Amino acid sequence: MRVEGEVELVVVGGGAAGLAAALKAREEGIEEIWVLDRNERPGGILPQCIHTGFGLHYFGENLTGPEYIHRFIRRAREEGITIKLETMVLRLTKEREVVAVNPSEGLLKLKAGAVILAMGCRERPRGSLLIPGGRPAGIFTAGTAQRLLDLEGYLPGREVVILGSGDVGLIMARRFAMEGVEVKAVVELMPYPGGLGRNVVQCLEDFGIPLLLRRTVTHIHGRERVEAVTVAEVDGEGNPIPGTERKIPCDTLVLSVGLIPENELSEGAGIELDERTGGPFVDEFMRTSLEGFFACGNVVTVFDLVDHVTLTGERAGKSASQYLKGELPPPRRVREVRPGENVRLVVPQRVSGEGPVTFYLRVSRPLREARVEVGGKSFFRKAVRPPEMLTVELGKEEVGGLGGEIPVRVLGKPLG
Amino acid sequence: MEVKELTCVICPLGCRAKVYVEGGRAVGWEHLECKAGEEYVKREVERPLRDFFTVVRVKGGGVLPVRSTGPIPKERLKEAVKELAAVEVEGPVRMGEVVVKNLLGLGVDVVATWELE
Numbered sequence: 001m002r003v004e005g006e007v008e009l010v011v012v013g014g015g016a017a018g019l020a021a022a023l024k025a026r027e028e029g030i031e032e033i034w035v036l037d038r039n040e041r042p043g044g045i046l047p048q049c050i051h052t053g054f055g056l057h058y059f060g061e062n063l064t065g066p067e068y069i070h071r072f073i074r075r076a077r078e079e080g081i082t083i084k085l086e087t088m089v090l091r092l093t094k095e096r097e098v099v100a101v102n103p104s105e106g107l108l109k110l111k112a113g114a115v116i117l118a119m120g121c122r123e124r125p126r127g128s129l130l131i132p133g134g135r136p137a138g139i140f141t142a143g144t145a146q147r148l149l150d151l152e153g154y155l156p157g158r159e160v161v162i163l164g165s166g167d168v169g170l171i172m173a174r175r176f177a178m179e180g181v182e183v184k185a186v187v188e189l190m191p192y193p194g195g196l197g198r199n200v201v202q203c204l205e206d207f208g209i210p211l212l213l214r215r216t217v218t219h220i221h222g223r224e225r226v227e228a229v230t231v232a233e234v235d236g237e238g239n240p241i242p243g244t245e246r247k248i249p250c251d252t253l254v255l256s257v258g259l260i261p262e263n264e265l266s267e268g269a270g271i272e273l274d275e276r277t278g279g280p281f282v283d284e285f286m287r288t289s290l291e292g293f294f295a296c297g298n299v300v301t302v303f304d305l306v307d308h309v310t311l312t313g314e315r316a317g318k319s320a321s322q323y324l325k326g327e328l329p330p331p332r333r334v335r336e337v338r339p340g341e342n343v344r345l346v347v348p349q350r351v352s353g354e355g356p357v358t359f360y361l362r363v364s365r366p367l368r369e370a371r372v373e374v375g376g377k378s379f380f381r382k383a384v385r386p387p388e389m390l391t392v393e394l395g396k397e398e399v400g401g402l403g404g405e406i407p408v409r410v411l412g413k414p415l416g
Numbered sequence: 417m418e419v420k421e422l423t424c425v426i427c428p429l430g431c432r433a434k435v436y437v438e439g440g441r442a443v444g445w446e447h448l449e450c451k452a453g454e455e456y457v458k459r460e461v462e463r464p465l466r467d468f469f470t471v472v473r474v475k476g477g478g479v480l481p482v483r484s485t486g487p488i489p490k491e492r493l494k495e496a497v498k499e500l501a502a503v504e505v506e507g508p509v510r511m512g513e514v515v516v517k518n519l520l521g522l523g524v525d526v527v528a529t530w531e532l533e
């Protein structure tokens with residue numbers, strides 16, 4: 001069968017971002033909203049993040065991932081929002097055609113009034129790391145290990161080494177340790193951990209798991225199954241130092257080496273992408289470079305907190321609704337945001353100056369007594385670190401007074 | 417007297433504190449930059465608490481995520497996991513339904529964080 005039809009608003013992805021966007025659009029009076037998601041269940045990545053720490057900002061409560069997203073799924077059902085599961089979006093065009101496929105209806109060809117991109121991010125796989133060795137079983141990304149353990153109920157291994165100390169890797173170290181799996185080490189290339197201090201303490205130190213900084217995995221041993229990995233120290237450029245190799249026996253290697261916004265669809269539609277974030281350029285309305293297309297959540301940039309993902313989703317939902325009603329202010333005087341000293345990335349990358357703006361930015365190294373400068377405005381922060389996203393807000397007046405370019409930089413003293 | 421090295425997790429500064437411990441109590445500290453940090457190291461030395469969460473088996477296959485309704489002493493986490501490993505649930509289970517009452521006598525319950533048909 002082949003479904004063809006017009007839909008007011010199509011949301012691609014039913015995770016935290018997509019559901020927040022859909023709910024906001026409903027609140028704004030949009031009647032026909034379709035959320036398309038390739039998974040069997042709605043909610044994106046959160047149903048498998050069974051730890052606490054979600055919702056502190058948005059709900060003022062300390063929730064687990066499943067509890068947080070369940071609130072949005074329930075509301076979406078109550079509001080009668082159409083969520084099509086097992087529905088993979090294959091293609092998006094400039095004319096807002098959405099081509100998708102699912103097992104029950106076959107090919108769906110929709111013409112959307114507006115499209116919200118909410119595809120989230122994916123994990124960097126082993127292939128992008130080029131670690132020598134065979135192709136034994138027992139190598140997983142952190143997200144896959146999490147899914148096996150906490151959605152499907154399988155232990156991926158007995159003795160684990162984790163490469164990468166971002167928050168997802170740290171959280172998996174704790175989950176393994178709690179379930180009686182021995183975590184031999186967490187290996188990190190950089191001189192400082194990739195995740196939050198709180199996670200280093202509560203996920204590693206609590207369980208006596210060693211964090212090996214300035215080191216990497218240089219070889220994977222084993223034919224059928226992983227038997228060991230070789231870990232070596234690295235120099236200032238991240239290259240292994242000969243003679244420092246050490247073999248660590250293990251049956252599982254978990255990779256937690258970074259997340260990348262999922263933007264093949266956006267690219268295919270001709271949406272301009274930012275090299276720094278890996279996501280579309282957006283303005284303060286979460287509007288992309290292509291008319292009628294909005295974006296939110298981790299597809300824009302990898303956020304640290306789901307609370308911020310939800311807020312960008314609501315913004316995108318509101319903007320798309322305004323667009324559909326012909327009420328969205330056109331981008332009249334677009335100003336480019338220019339990341340400078342110590343700024344790895346900043347969102348939005350463009351500002352049209354019609355309202356207040358929340359900037360999200362990541363620094364490139366840890367600093368203390370930091371001054372975050374946006375336009376001419378300066379914000380003080382006691383300390384800033386790369387794993388933590390900084391948010392600063394400018395009011396409408398302040399934004400209005402800015403020049404043609406908005407420089408953003410962070411100054412401060414080095415933090416060990 | 418015992419000396420403990422602790423990293424404060426209250427803010428991104430992450431002060432590395434030296435804490436002097438006597439009879440299980442923090443009696444002094446160095447290298448902390450604020451009051452909240454002092455409260456934190458005292459708690460961490462005297463009674464460190466942690467959120468508890470895991471999954472329980474579902475009859476007929478699969479797992480259900482659960483959590484404690486409040487934090488529990490850090491040193492009881494593994495015991496709590498063992499306790500929950502013996503639990504098997506059967507649907508239907510509502511969101512927030514109690515799976516284990518009064519976990520290890522600690523005065524907190526373990527509840528479902530997802531629902532089961």
Ligand SMILES: Cc1cc2nc3c(=O)[nH]c(=O)nc-3n(C[C@H](O)[C@H](O)[C@H](O)COP(=O)(O)OP(=O)(O)OC[C@H]3O[C@@H](n4cnc5c(N)ncnc54)[C@H](O)[C@@H]3O)c2cc1C
Nearest residue numbers: 013015016017037038044045088089119120143297298306
């Ligand atoms: C493994 C992992 C663990 C994480 N752990 C934490 C954590 O502990 N704490 C925290 O705050 N954040 C965590 N995050 C970040 C978390 O992803 C975000 O906080 C937030 O949940 C992202 O929401 P999202 O809606 O942007 O993306 P997602 O939740 O990833 O949702 C995107 C959805 O889009 C769907 N999709 C993508 N492409 C298509 C397509 N072509 N067609 C149809 N559907 C599509 C996907 O199936 C998915 O359901 C984690 C991320 C990952 C990857």
